[in-house]
Amino acid sequence: MRTQLRDFCGYRAGDKGDTSDVALFAYDDAGYELILREVTAERVKEHFGSLVRGEVVRYEAANVRALNFVLRGALGGGGPRSLRSDNLGKSLGGALVRMEIDVLDRSVTPARRPRPDVSWADTIIAARVG
Amino acid sequence: MPDRAIRLGGGQGFYGDSPRAVQGLLDAGIDYLCLEALAELTLAILQKDRARDESLGYTRDLPRYLSAAIPAVLDGRTKIVTNAGGINPRAAAHAAVETAKQLGVSGLKIATVLGDDLMARLPDVQASTASALANVETGAAFSSMGGDALFFSAYLGAFPIAEALAQGADIVITGRVADAALFLGPLIYEFGWARNDWDRLAAGVLVGHLLECSGQVAGGNFSGEWWTVPEPWKLPYPIAEVTADGTAIITKPVASGGRVDVDTVRHQLLYEVHDPAAYLSPDVVADFTSAQLTDLGDDRVEVRDVRGTPATDTYKALLAYPAGWSGETRIAFSWPDAEEKARALTAIFMKRVELADLTVDEWEVEFWGVNALGGDTVPPTDAEAPEVVARVSWRCADQRTAAAVGRELVPLALGGPPAGMTGIGRGGAGPSELLGIWPTLVDKQLVDPGVTVTLEEI
Structure with a gap:
C-alpha cells in the first residue's frame, strides 16, 4: 500500500543561511517506526530534486517521535539573497509530506490525520462578504 | 535563590x-x-x-x-x-x-x-581565529565571500x-x-x-x-x-x-x-x-x-x-555582504491555456531584456498555481490549471539595471499572449538590495575581552 506522509505526519520548516531544517512528526510509535524505515536522507534528497542543491542529513528525536532533516543549499543562496518567493523555505515542510511511501506491513496502521474542517472560517467570511 | x-x-x-x-x-x-x-x-x-x-x-x-x-x-x-x-x-x-x-x-x-559587533576588528579577527572565518555551512574560504562585509556580529x-x-x-x-x-x-x-x-x-x-x-x-x-x-x-x-x-x-x-x-x-x-x-x-x-x-x-x-x-570554544558569527539588486513581477493568466501563456510570456520578457542589452546575472521563474513552491516534489499532471501567475524575479549588479529590466515588461500589456496581462505591476515595489550572509565561527577568547555591560539610570 502506498500512502503520502501528509496522512500521518506533522511538519515544520525553518531556515539558517542557505540551509533548511525540515522536521517530520509522527503521531504514534507505529508511525515513527514507519518514517524511520522509509524516509531516509537519500529519499528526501531525491524527492526535493532541484529545490535542494546540497546534501541532506537526517537526525532522529525519538523522544518526540520526530525526524529532522537538514537540507544544504536549499534556499536559493539564503533568505536575504534568494530570488525565490518563499525565500525562507517555510513551504518545504509541506513539500516533504507530499512524499509517497510504502506501508509494507499491513498490521502497522499509523494514526491517520483528519483533513481540516474550516467551517468556522467560512462562517466568519460569509458574514463579512456580501 | x-x-x-x-x-x-x-x-x-x-x-x-x-x-x-x-x-x-x-x-x-x-x-x-x-x-x-x-x-x-x-x-x-x-x-x-x-x-x-x-x-x-x-x-x-x-x-x-x-x-x-x-x-x-x-x-x-x-x-x-x-x-x-x-x-x-x-x-x-x-x-x-x-x-x-x-x-x-x-x-x-x-x-x-x-x-x-566585531566589524571594526574584522582583519584582526580573520587573521587570529582558528576558522579563519571560513563559511561554516559550506567550508568556503573567507576570501571567496562575494563582497565587502557590511556587518560582522558574534x-x-x-x-x-x-x-x-x-x-x-x-x-x-x-x-x-x-x-x-x-x-x-x-x-x-x-x-x-x-x-x-x-x-x-x-x-x-x-x-x-x-x-x-x-x-x-x-x-x-x-x-x-x-x-x-x-x-x-x-x-x-x-x-x-x-x-x-x-x-x-x-x-x-x-x-x-x-x-x-x-x-x-x-x-x-x-x-x-x-x-x-x-x-x-x-x-x-x-x-x-x-x-x-x-x-x-x-x-x-x-x-x-x-x-x-x-x-x-567558538561563537557563531554572521557577516553580510552586498549581493546585487533584485526585481520581481507577477502576471496572472486565466483559462484557457493559462500555464502555456505564462511560460510564453516569461520567455518573451527574457528575450526583450536581452535585446535591450540589459545584463541579468540570475533569473528565478515560478508558476504559482502549478509548482512555484513545491518544485520537483509536485507530480506532473494532465489537469489544466484554471489560472496561473507567472512570478519572475531577476538579479542584476546594480539598482538601475534591475529597474530597467522591469520596464521591459510594460509593452507586453498589449503585446503578449492573450487575453492580455492582468495585474501587471502588482508586487513591483521597485528593485531591492540583496545581501549574502556568511555564517562562521570565532574563537571566544577573541571576543570575550570586548564584552561590556553598562548601566544607565534615568
Whole structure:
C-alpha cells in the first residue's frame, strides 16, 4: 500500500543561511517506526530534486517521535539573497509530506490525520462578504 | 535563590511582531518579559537602516513594546530583556531612554550589552581565529565571500545578561546574542547556575528555544490539527514556569486563544535546530532528544530531564555582504491555456531584456498555481490549471539595471499572449538590495575581552 506522509505526519520548516531544517512528526510509535524505515536522507534528497542543491542529513528525536532533516543549499543562496518567493523555505515542510511511501506491513496502521474542517472560517467570511 | 518558579514570557518572535499579546503576559504575571527581535534576515534589514542613518540599526518597534511594558516594570512586577539593539545597541538604549522620558517616568535602570559587533576588528579577527572565518555551512574560504562585509556580529551568550541583571538592571538591551540567551540569562541570575552546570544551562536554552518564537509554540504555524486551535486571532504569547533544577512548564495566559500541548511544543522543539542531540548554543551544547515532555492538561506541558555537555570554544558569527539588486513581477493568466501563456510570456520578457542589452546575472521563474513552491516534489499532471501567475524575479549588479529590466515588461500589456496581462505591476515595489550572509565561527577568547555591560539610570 502506498500512502503520502501528509496522512500521518506533522511538519515544520525553518531556515539558517542557505540551509533548511525540515522536521517530520509522527503521531504514534507505529508511525515513527514507519518514517524511520522509509524516509531516509537519500529519499528526501531525491524527492526535493532541484529545490535542494546540497546534501541532506537526517537526525532522529525519538523522544518526540520526530525526524529532522537538514537540507544544504536549499534556499536559493539564503533568505536575504534568494530570488525565490518563499525565500525562507517555510513551504518545504509541506513539500516533504507530499512524499509517497510504502506501508509494507499491513498490521502497522499509523494514526491517520483528519483533513481540516474550516467551517468556522467560512462562517466568519460569509458574514463579512456580501 | 528563589524556591518558587520563575515565570518568563516570550513577548516577541521577530521584528514586526505584534505587541498586542504582551498585555496578556503582563496580566498573567511574568518576572521577565523577553523580546526576541532578530532573525538572520533582520540584521540585513538593520544594516540597510544604519547605512542610511548612523542613529539607526536597532529594531524600531522597541518603543511600542516598552510603552506597553514599562508600567509593569515601574511597579516591580517584571523586567525586560531584549536583543532589539540589533547592530546598534547604543542607539536602542537611547530610544529606550527617550520612550521612558515621554512616559514621564524615572528611576529606571537600563543596561546595554556590547561586544558582539566585531566589524571594526574584522582583519584582526580573520587573521587570529582558528576558522579563519571560513563559511561554516559550506567550508568556503573567507576570501571567496562575494563582497565587502557590511556587518560582522558574534552570537553572545547569556552570562552578560545575567551580569546586567545582577547590577540591578530593569531593562537589558543587547545586540546579537543567541536567541535563547534572552531567557537563559534571567534564569542564571535568579538561580545562580554555574558556567559548568551543563544540564541546567541546557534546560534554560531549551526553555528559551521554545519561547523565542512567540506564538509559534502556542498554536501558530502548527501543522497538527491547526484548524481546531481556539481563537487563533487571539493567539497568545507563551509563558515558562522554571524551577531551580531546570524543570519547566510551558503554558500561556488562561484568558487567550491558542493551544499549548505536547504536539505544539514538539513542533517548536525541533525548529531550526540542525542536530537535536547537539544543539549548539554559546553557553552549552544541549541535547534536546533527552527532554521528557508531559502533557499536564489545561495548556500546560512539563519539560524535564534535559541534558547538556560543555560548550564549544567558538561563537557563531554572521557577516553580510552586498549581493546585487533584485526585481520581481507577477502576471496572472486565466483559462484557457493559462500555464502555456505564462511560460510564453516569461520567455518573451527574457528575450526583450536581452535585446535591450540589459545584463541579468540570475533569473528565478515560478508558476504559482502549478509548482512555484513545491518544485520537483509536485507530480506532473494532465489537469489544466484554471489560472496561473507567472512570478519572475531577476538579479542584476546594480539598482538601475534591475529597474530597467522591469520596464521591459510594460509593452507586453498589449503585446503578449492573450487575453492580455492582468495585474501587471502588482508586487513591483521597485528593485531591492540583496545581501549574502556568511555564517562562521570565532574563537571566544577573541571576543570575550570586548564584552561590556553598562548601566544607565534615568
